[in-house]
Amino acid sequence: MSPSRTIHPVYTVDELRAQVAAWRAEGDTVALVPTMGALHAGHAALMEAAAKLAQRVIVSIFVNPTQFAPTEDLSRYPRTLEADLDRAEKAGAHLAFVPDAEEMYPKGFATTISLEGPALGLETDFRPTHFAGVATVVAKLLIQTAPDVALFGEKDYQQLQVVIRLGHDLNLPVRIVGVPTVREPDGLALSSRNVYLGTEERAAAPALHRSLQAAARAIIDGADIAAAVAEARESVIAAGFVLDYLEARHAETLAPIASRDEGPIRLLVAARIGATRLIDNIGVSG
Ligand SMILES: Nc1ncnc2c1ncn2[C@@H]1O[C@H](COP(=O)(O)OP(=O)(O)OP(=O)(O)O)[C@@H](O)[C@H]1O
Ligand SMILES: CC(C)(CO)[C@@H](O)C(=O)[O-]
Numbered sequence: 001m002s003p004s005r006t007i008h009p010v011y012t013v014d015e016l017r018a019q020v021a022a023w024r025a026e027g028d029t030v031a032l033v034p035t036m037g038a039l040h041a042g043h044a045a046l047m048e049a050a051a052k053l054a055q056r057v058i059v060s061i062f063v064n065p066t067q068f069a070p071t072e073d074l075s076r077y078p079r080t081l082e083a084d085l086d087r088a089e090k091a092g093a094h095l096a097f098v099p100d101a102e103e104m105y106p107k108g109f110a111t112t113i114s115l116e117g118p119a120l121g122l123e124t125d126f127r128p129t130h131f132a133g134v135a136t137v138v139a140k141l142l143i144q145t146a147p148d149v150a151l152f153g154e155k156d157y158q159q160l161q162v163v164i165r166l167g168h169d170l171n172l173p174v175r176i177v178g179v180p181t182v183r184e185p186d187g188l189a190l191s192s193r194n195v196y197l198g199t200e201e202r203a204a205a206p207a208l209h210r211s212l213q214a215a216a217r218a219i220i221d222g223a224d225i226a227a228a229v230a231e232a233r234e235s236v237i238a239a240g241f242v243l244d245y246l247e248a249r250h251a252e253t254l255a256p257i258a259s260r261d262e263g264p265i266r267l268l269v270a271a272r273i274g275a276t277r278l279i280d281n282i283g284v285s286g
């Protein structure tokens, strides 16, 4: 670890709780930013937003095995702890909680959260066990840290809605805050998985955001939602993606939505290019 760093990495729940208790004793409020590391400017935006909402900011860095299916990229998921600590410190975090799998899932671990509502469909159709793993680890992180506020990116929009629902349903005493997606200048949503993209794939990738924008504009201009969605699906496929889904959903419940009269609309996409799976989403407003 760099000797000049002031951010404090802790590895156990006991150390985490002791530090939070010390801050609480001084009257400080606490924000939690859960991540899987490989931190980029999107994560920095979450930590910067956290620093405006609480005096102390904790970033957790844990590549959670239970949210990956055996066929997914757990083993090759980017791990960049030293750079992450530097970035977290620059973004205003005071403590990095970096548990290992044994700390989070000790021998005999046998509890999983089961979900319906916003967890149904979309990601769940392609990653059936994903949100059970996310909800379980997020619940654990929230209980371990007991923050006043926890921040999640809109880039993982279905995850954000699942976590909001989880907080309500389990009466977790924490405010869940969503942070808008940070994008590259060409519109590609920042994601740790973007490092997997080859040159041609990277050049094609902004088509996801462009297609969503075109569909949103068409819907705002009065186009039929199903027709706008169908056109966006075609343009994603024409850009070289294999489409998992591109859907219009109610922005809060994530139920299917056929008309603007039924409530606020969110357009969500997941698509694969080469070996990389990307997700994105935008709101339809105007
Ligand atoms: N571009 C972004 N803008 C805003 N928030 C983001 C962005 N990318 C990730 N986040 C948020 O950061 C938090 C941690 O996400 P995670 O560590 O999985 O990063 P990621 O870049 O989404 O990685 P992945 O490639 O696994 O999707 C989540 O709440 C996520 O929504
Ligand atoms: C919320 C989260 C940290 C849980 O592992 C993860 O799903 C992520 O990084 O979005």
Ligand code: BAL
Binding pocket: 036, 067, 068, 156
């Ligand atoms: N950002 C979501 C984490 C995952 O894809 O597993």
